Amino acid sequence: MLEVPLTGGNMDPVVRVGDTVRRVGGAWTASVHELLDHCAAAGIAEAPRALGLDGRGREILTFIEGETLEQASPEIRWQASMLRASAALLRRLHDAARPLAGQDRTWRGDRRSPVEVVCHNDFAPYNLIVREGRLVGVIDFDMASPGSRLWDFAYLAYRLVPYAEDAVGFDPARYGDRGERLGELIEAYGAEFDPADVRRVAALRLDELAAFTDRRAAATGRSEFTEHAAMYRRDADRLR
Numbered sequence: 001m002l003e004v005p006l007t008g009g010n011m012d013p014v015v016r017v018g019d020t021v022r023r024v025g026g027a028w029t030a031s032v033h034e035l036l037d038h039c040a041a042a043g044i045a046e047a048p049r050a051l052g053l054d055g056r057g058r059e060i061l062t063f064i065e066g067e068t069l070e071q072a073s074p075e076i077r078w079q080a081s082m083l084r085a086s087a088a089l090l091r092r093l094h095d096a097a098r099p100l101a102g103q104d105r106t107w108r109g110d111r112r113s114p115v116e117v118v119c120h121n122d123f124a125p126y127n128l129i130v131r132e133g134r135l136v137g138v139i140d141f142d143m144a145s146p147g148s149r150l151w152d153f154a155y156l157a158y159r160l161v162p163y164a165e166d167a168v169g170f171d172p173a174r175y176g177d178r179g180e181r182l183g184e185l186i187e188a189y190g191a192e193f194d195p196a197d198v199r200r201v202a203a204l205r206l207d208e209l210a211a212f213t214d215r216r217a218a219a220t221g222r223s224e225f226t227e228h229a230a231m232y233r234r235d236a237d238r239l240r
Contacts (some may be wrong), residue, residue, distance in 0.1 A: 003022070006021065021063050022061075023060070024057040025053055029053070031100070038050060044093065047093070048061040062152055068125060070124075071211075074171075078174075080181075085134075085135040085188075087187070090123050090152060099118050107145035108145070109145030112145070116147070118146055119151055120143075122143055124160075138198060153185075154205055156185070158239075161177065161181045161182050162178075182198060183195070209229075210230075213229040
């Protein structure tokens with residue numbers, strides 16, 4: 001069957017085969033698939049379903065039709081309903097993942113204290129799928145690992161409030177100022193996060209992401225990774 005490369009990722013090759021996605025597996029794959037099974041059991045239709053491994057040892061996942069939120073128009077990407085839907089979906093994922101958080105499992109991402117849930121670790125517009133202006137999916141669970149709710153939430157805030165330098169098309173006069181949007185994101189998630197704590201943890205997340213991206217630049221020779229790392233450090237400085 002025809003394999004169609006899926007672009008946009010910065011880690012391993014990903015291809016579409018019919019209505020499935022195939023990607024490189026690893027020691028973490030069984031844990032990720034159990035996480036996806038918990039999402040399925042919780043009725044989270046937005047998460048892909050795990051279908052095992054193919055003959056080449058690649059994981060098989062269901063394909064979610066649509067475009068990423070990052071590819072969508074500013075009118076869709078920055079609308080308040082998308083802000084609320086994203087936070088609500090992250091909360092549902094976290095709640096579904098709680099039973100796995102304390103178990104001794106192999107994950108690709110780092111385990112971080114305090115452990116409360118299994119974090120997606122990259123819950124952001126480029127991994128959120130929209131169709132006809134609605135949030136319909138979240139992909140790329142490979143870096144999931146146990147951690148705190150705030151760790152995951154802070155990165156979503158960085159991308160959707162937004163605090164990111166590359167927030168194309170965001171206009172606070174049209175879509176709301178950042179303080180209001182952060183308050184709405186917190187309310188939609190349903191936790192009592194302190195806005196100052198969200199910004200503080202987002203800066204720590206960006207410190208780590210910048211170091212990781214520098215290592216990727218050294219390993220791949222891709223200059224855009226160096227540029228991304230520099231942006232993360234500028235954004236972290238502004239958040240502080």
